[in-house]
Amino acid sequence: MFKEFNLENFENSKNILEEKINKSKEQIESLLKIENKTYENFVKPYQEVGESLNDFLTPIFHIDSVKNTKITQKVLEECLPIISLYETELSQNVFIYRALKDIHSNSYTSLNDIQLKVLENEIRDFELSGCHLENNKKERLKELNIKLSELSQKFSQNLLNATNSFEMIIDDFEDVKEIPKSDLELAKFEEEGKTKYKFTLQMPSYLAYITYGSNRQKREEIYKAYTTRAPENEEIINEILKLKDEKVKLLGFNSYAQYSLSRKMANSEEEVISFLEELAKKGKNKAKEELKEVEELALKLDGLKELKSFDISYYSEKLKKAKYDLDEEYYRPYFEQKSVLEGFFTFLKEIFNIEFKEVEALKWDEKVKVYNILEEEKTIARIYLDLEARKDKRGGAWMNNWHTHFTDSKNIKHLPTAYIVCNFPQSSETTPSLLRHSDVVTLFHEMGHALHHLLSKVEEPNVSGIAGVAWDVVEFPSQFLEYFAYAKDVLKFFAKHYETKEVLDDEAINRIINAKNFQSSLAMIRQIEFALFDFKLHQKLYTNAQEIQALLDSIRAEYSPILPPSYNKFQNGFSHIFGGGYAAGYYSYKWAEVLSADAFYMFIDSNNLFNKELALKYKHTILEKGGSQNMDKLFFNFAQREPSVDSLLKIDGIIS
Structure with missing residues (x-):
């Protein structure tokens, strides 16, 4: 009934993938030879070809995310260019495109709404993939898609490597005395007869220290490590933006944002920006009030005159406990x-x-x-x-x-x-x-x-x-x-x-x-900061790290109640848009x-x-x-x- 998750022949994935792709190509060739193409004899089996390939590919991508090793990285790196090339060639196959258009126009009145939706989506996607372009432009698009796929994977891998490479060892109990018992148990280890505590940039460990760590210098140390991860991603971002801009210009769009919206519910760039700005304006003053409460508590408890980004979680947790008597450790x-x-x-x-x-x-x-x-x-x-x-x-x-x-x-x-x-x-x-x-x-x-x-x-x-x-x-x-x-x-x-x-x-x-x-207003403003940065970043071409930082700084200056330290390079870890599919879509x-x-x-x-x-x-x-x-x-x-x-x-x- 269900296909089992079986990776016995995993290291041979590249060869198996090549065989499957060749089989897919043969199946599509035979479908294209059908003289009187209909939804039933062409569109339905055509969808099944894609589904079959996806069944094989998904575990390869998945295992690299959940059991990342040198082998999973190698297999994925071997498979990525092959699948990217195949998908690009397929998406630019003018014979499939024409067949779909013909079926859509010839059978429009006899097809149901769901079948029409399949056809309309497919035709749109073929056009967004440059199926209508001249051959030299198609070739360039193919190169761009392969390169972008590789860069996206590299961005994510750099981030994972940087996350795993950092450890903060603490041997003074005073610095961990407020950390919940269960988090402390996971951090604790013995070395040379002494109890020590290890904190990493893995999210549960990072959150434990940034939220409950008593030592302000240590909080900054782990915060700085987290917000400066993968500096090499700076160059990858520049390259991704440049290649995406070239790609969408080939397809006839003014910007990547405009291209992105062609597959979304929002109708225009203006609609997205005004939607985000309306929410930001409605939440901005409340966010300032929420931050002021934290500042007042930090001053009252520890005489802290200037609250920094690495203090917010720590004092917010104290404020939350004071206001609602909410102790996470009590609930766990x-x-x-x-x-x-x-x-x-x-x-x-x-x-x-x-x-x-x-x-x-x-x-x-x-x-x-x-x-x-x-x-x-x-x-x-x-x-x-x-x-x-x-x-x-x-x-x-x-x-x-x-x-x-x-x-x-x-x-x-x-x-x-x-x-x-x-x-x-x-x-x-x-x-x-x-x-x-x-x-x-x-x-x-x-x-x-x-x-x-x-x-x-x-x-x-x-x-x-x-x-x-x-x-x-x-x-x-x-x-x-x-x-x-x-x-x-x-x-x-x-x-x-x-x-x-x-x-x-x-x-x-x-x-x-x-x-x-x-x-809630601080959280909303933070989300809008990310969303506006992402969307505006894709409305025109930003060519270097300074321009990108200036854009982020301008959005923060307009809406954020607190500015992070200058070393914070949030963008280098923004995997949603550089390692995932949220580019010009974080507003979603x-x-x-x-x-x-x-x-x-x-x-x-x-x-x-x-x-x-x-x-x-x-x-x-x-x-x-x-x-x-x-x-x-x-x-x-x-x-x-x-x-x-x-x-x-x-x-x-x-x-x-």
Whole structure:
């Protein structure tokens, strides 16, 4: 039923890939020889060729992110140019392009809306890939795509290497006395009969020191190491920007931002900039007030007259505790990973009528958990959960889709699979993985992405699940599910002390809920700073590090309540846009958040967060439809109105 995650012949991936690509080319050649091409005899099998190749490739990219070694790097480096070349050649194949256009015009009245959507997306993508260009320009585009793919991989690898190369050793307990016990246990080691503590740039370890480290110099040391990682990425950024600019100019666009929007829900560059600036203006003064509170506390507690960037997390945590009596360490025993998962699955069954059943399957690490998802006792999908931090694992959290739900041209049904990857605190022989509430929120977020892919009922692979979903709305289902991680009745499903089994009491849960909007304006301004920097960076060509820094500085001067030190080179670690797919699209987080907040507000307005009728309507109108229709139409079908930006500002406590 499901293809197993099997990497037995991994080191031979390059040769296998070449064989598979040759087979794909032969299949496409035979499809092109069909005289009377139709949707059924051409478009459907053409989609399946891509799906088959993706099934093979996804684990190669995935394993390099979760079990990074010299071998995975080598295999990926061998495969990247081959797949980039194949995809570029395919996307510029004028015969496929013409065939799709002919089928679209000849069969327009007989095709259903989903089939038309597949064709329209494909035709658009062929045009965005330069299929209409002269041969010399196509060749150049091919070179650019291969080079950009390699640079993106190099950017990510540099960042991972820099993250793994730093260690801060502390041997004075005074410098770690405020750090939560579970974090301290993970940091502790013995050397020459003395207890010492090691902190790294892995996110759980970095956060532990920057948030609770008593020694200000040590906080700056780890902050500086984090914000100056991979200085060699400066040159890679310059090269990426130059090549992207050349690429989009070849395709007839004025800028990469304009090119990026051709695949998104937002209509124009002006619309994106004005949307971000409107939010920034509405949150700017509140953010200044929030920062002032932190400054006043730092002055009161430690006589600190000038708050620096590396002080904010430390004093914010103290302020949060003072205002809400919220101690992360108090909560962590109540968010034991296994208990959280079990309760989360119970909640999802309650609202969406789906069940998670753990199964034995091949996996890449012993701590990975594999579940089949059942609907009315019938298996519909599979999910892999890799939740704990490891040294050989890329930082952050993400969902990756592997297989897609569809019915093929032989009428065989294919079931979807996906991975969720996080970097939660590690479990050890003596301590289970105890999560922060923010980790719980992350889990809900990534599961939102996964369910968008796994609950699809669309039969065409290119618009099923997250395939074909516009980038600026792909975060909608993930952010929507996040909101439930702050609901009292949802938390009670799993917030149980891992030793005593005592359920977290109402007062403690209320403190989490009340603290939800703590520094929400500061957080929003930070996101907008990133989004404006990303979008403006791609509106024209910036040719050197000084220009790029000047752009970032100008945005910070306009909106940020505190300026970071000059050594902070945030851009060199901005992997979302230089190592991932968010270039000129980081605004998507806020754009999609408007939809998610508005959808969640419907549950609030119904006075029942477990409103099953509403939840199932959301499941049927949003999750099951995948990319088969534009999200603005799907949202309207769900809400029966246009989305409102005020729901987001209300939920974040920025307006009342």
